Amino acid sequence: MTILITGATGQLGRLVIDSLLERGAEPQSIVAGARDTAKASDLAARGIRVVELDYDTPATVQAAVGGADSVLLISSSAVGQRVAQHQAVIDAAKATGVAKLVYTSAPKATTSDLVLAPEHKATEELIAASGIPSVILRNNWYTENYAGSFAQATESGVLAASVGEGRVASASRRDFADAAAAVLLEDGHTGAVYELGGDVAWNFDDLAAAIAEVSGRPVAYQALSTDEHATALSEAGLDAGTVGFVTALDAGIRGGALADTDGTLARLIGRPTTPLVEGLRAIA
Structure with a gap:
């Protein structure tokens, strides 16, 4: 069985490859798709075949997908361009008869009002319409997403956000990578839509306390209104588009978009998820 990993030189892609190898996959059975193959020289040194795969260049997508039995479509980081980019992979997978397409989506993608959800919803709909046997992994937040917050709060002693009492069922990126490796290697997952989150849904008081514990410095959560948050971000030099995006994300968290956890991720990976x-x- 040949497994193609798109975005293989990204943080998640590399961890998925590590997990596949740890779970017994042979290096020659893994194909690493990368826009810049020079960044994958370390993967090639491990016996993994590296191919060019640029979401914006369909010919490279078609060539990369050809011959793959299973494909992990790691969602593009190009917000606003994802649907067309994902479409290229889906079309190639259908044309070449891929037996399993695994996609990294967002929590409750088809019903969520999270600002990032629409592109994932559209991608899921494209996959369903294609008829390709698929597995949808609706990944909650990566704990690593808070690296910037960690650094800022450690320096200032304040964790400021407009999430209210909203909770986040985050897990480490490695946890989600292990889940992807499991469904790629195991039988029985085709057709599943998995809502994946950490074992504990924490709030921002918990996040502030965790940052304080790790850094050894006092940190307190400062709850802001959306307007207060927007003003603070603007005064920090962020442009209007970024301010709107950040405050919309916080509004989604405040509304519970990332709060659900039912243990599915832990069951898939066969261990508890990484505590906050x-x-x-x-990160530290």
Whole structure:
């Protein structure tokens, strides 16, 4: 069985490859798709075949997907361009008869009002319409997403956000990578839509306390209104588009978009998810 990983030189892609190898996959069975193949020289040194795969260049997508039995479509980081980019992979997978397409989506993508959800919803709909046997992994937040917050709060002693009492069921990126590797290698997942989150849904008081524990410095959560948050971000030099995006994300968290956890991720990976403090310790 040949497994193609798109975005293989990204943080998640590399961890998925590590997990596949740890779970017994042979290096020659893994194909690493990368826009810049020079960044994958370390993967090639491990016996993994590296191919060019640029979401914006369909010919490279078609060539990369050809011959793959399973494909992990790691969602593009190009917000606003994702649907067309994902479409290229889906079209190639359908044309070449891929047996399993695994996609990294967003929590409750088809019903969520999270600002990032629409592109994931559209991608899921394209996959369903294609008829390709698929597995949808609706990944919650990576704890690593808070690396910037960790650094800022450690320096200032304040964790400021407009999330209210909203909770986040985050897990470490490695946890989600292990889940992807599991469904790629195991039978029985085709057709599943998995809502994946950490074992504990924490609030921002918990996040502030965890940052304080790891950094050894006092940190307190400062709850802001959306307007207060927007003003603070603007005064910090962020442009209007970024301010709107950040405050919209916080509004989604405040509304519960990232709060659900039912243990599915832990069951898939066969162990508890990484606790918040340990995830932050790895960041530090």
